[in-house]
Each structure stands twice: as structure tokens, then as C-alpha cells.
Amino acid sequence: MKQLTQGARLAAIVQLLEERTFWPVSELADRFEVSEETIRRDARQLEQSGVVQKVHGGLSATSNKIEAPYRLRLRENAEAKQRIAQTAATLVSEGMTLLLDSGTTCHWLARSLSHVRNLTIVTNSVEIAWEVLGNPGQRLLLAGGPIDADYHAAFGAEAKAFCRRFAPDLTILSMGAVDAVRGFLDFDAGEAAFKQTLLEQARNIVVLADHTKFTRSGFIQVATFADVQDLVTDRVPPADVVRIATASNTRVHIAAEPGGERHPGTTRLAENTGP
Numbered sequence: 001m002k003q004l005t006q007g008a009r010l011a012a013i014v015q016l017l018e019e020r021t022f023w024p025v026s027e028l029a030d031r032f033e034v035s036e037e038t039i040r041r042d043a044r045q046l047e048q049s050g051v052v053q054k055v056h057g058g059l060s061a062t063s064n065k066i067e068a069p070y071r072l073r074l075r076e077n078a079e080a081k082q083r084i085a086q087t088a089a090t091l092v093s094e095g096m097t098l099l100l101d102s103g104t105t106c107h108w109l110a111r112s113l114s115h116v117r118n119l120t121i122v123t124n125s126v127e128i129a130w131e132v133l134g135n136p137g138q139r140l141l142l143a144g145g146p147i148d149a150d151y152h153a154a155f156g157a158e159a160k161a162f163c164r165r166f167a168p169d170l171t172i173l174s175m176g177a178v179d180a181v182r183g184f185l186d187f188d189a190g191e192a193a194f195k196q197t198l199l200e201q202a203r204n205i206v207v208l209a210d211h212t213k214f215t216r217s218g219f220i221q222v223a224t225f226a227d228v229q230d231l232v233t234d235r236v237p238p239a240d241v242v243r244i245a246t247a248s249n250t251r252v253h254i255a256a257e258p259g260g261e262r263h264p265g266t267t268r269l270a271e272n273t274g275p
Helices: 006-018 025-032 037-045 070-074 078-087 104-112 128-133 157-163 188-199 239-247 268-271
Strands: 021-024 052-055 058-061 096-098 120-121 138-142 170-174 178-179 181-188 204-210 219-223 228-234 251-254
Touching: 006 021, 006 025, 006 037, 006 052, 006 058, 006 128, 006 138, 021 025, 025 037, 025 058, 037 052, 037 058, 078 104, 078 204, 078 228, 078 251, 096 104, 104 120, 104 128, 104 170, 104 204, 120 128, 128 138, 157 188, 170 188, 181 188, 188 219, 239 251
Parallel strands: 096 120, 096 170, 120 138, 170 204, 204 228, 228 251
Antiparallel strands: 021 058, 052 058, 178 181, 181 219
């Protein structure tokens, strides 16, 4: 098989452990055409995530893997997140370079983009990397470093330095909360700090946030409305959010309802909040 980067190999190992709970080191080494010592180094890195444990002669999935916090969040408001992802996918064209953060709505977006050719996708998420890995015509670049157990993603210095090397066409971020006064916020300090480092290099920032994020009180500011060019959501935001988006030239895109119907005012929002 084609030699994989370490990041792509880590994502593939995680997926293999979804299918079978134990893999010998020797079998993985043969499968990926690398040395057994390379697989042991991979195992040490994955063990930090809490989803893999080293056992004698191999790697085993931990008992908490299937219902890990990330998987639970992936199912929360899944229908709304999928509609947001499908709308966000219309902002993507062939030939683009995208940077996707580790949010679950970005996970659904990666799945929605599986048919788009000639894409380069940079991410810090093992889960998103697995969605992208093997898609025809898509190039995957995965940031490394210690893997967070809850997010299945790297947020540390290595991941920040890796992602700062790129100036993607679209930097696409999921957010924990959206507030008219304080902008776009998160709850986890490590995740928020990682996202903040992406702003300077970004050409265009797209935020994905379902309607529940407008009623949450995040406490770490990641970005202001002035930083964000596009906000994609599933319902018309509160009036104060619409006002600040308009004033900041942030375009608001509202996903179609099931069956293709749109909320009243969707076209007006998308047209009037652009530059």
C-alpha cells in the first residue's frame, strides 16, 4: 500500500480498532509497511488519547472508546449539523485548501465534501482525518502532537506550528457559543487557544454553529464578528446577532429545512450581510 504520513496512519489505526478491538504490532507493521518500532511510537502517541492501550504484543481499544465524549457530541443535534454542513459545502470549490478544526459540525462537513475533487484538507482532528483519508482527489494533512482524549484532536504547540504554515482559502471553525457582544466563544482553553492561532493566517473564516449555540454562554473569546466572513447556522439568529453580523459584514447562511424549505428571511440575510 502507499506509504502514509504519521497523521494519516494514526487515523487509520483508530479506524481499525473500531472494526477489531486488538491488533498485533507485527500485523500493523506489515499492513502499513513500516517497522514495528514505528507502530510502537504510534501506539505511545495514541495511548495519550485514552482510546488505545498498549498490551503485550499489540494495541487494544479501551472500553470507553465507543461512547467517548466526541462520539456523544457527534450525535447531538446531528440532523441540524448535517444540514449546516451541506450548506457550508456550497462555499467550497474544487482546488481549494481548507483548514477544518475538530468540531463535530466540521466532521459532518468533511463527510459532505467526500465527492469534491482536488481539495487539500488540513486538520488537527483524528476523526476528521479518517473521514477524508482515501477520498479520491483529496489530499490530507494532519497536525500531530499529543491527542486530547475528549476531542480526539491535537491542540498543542506542534499542532499550532503545523497549521500556521498554511494560508488556506477557507478556515472553517465550529464554535461552542455565539454572542452578539462577545462574538464567537468556546469552553475549553486548549481548543480555544488553538483556534485563536489560526486567525492571523486565515484568508476567509467560516463559522459553523447550530441554533443552540446562540443561547450558550461561552467564556473564552475566540473571534469577533469582524474576524468572520461567513456564519452558517440552521435557524435565523437572534435579532442582536443579525444586527452585529450586518454591521461587521459577516454573511449569514441559513441551512434549508428538511424537504428543502428555507426559513423566511434566509435570502435577505445572505445577501445583505455580505461586503
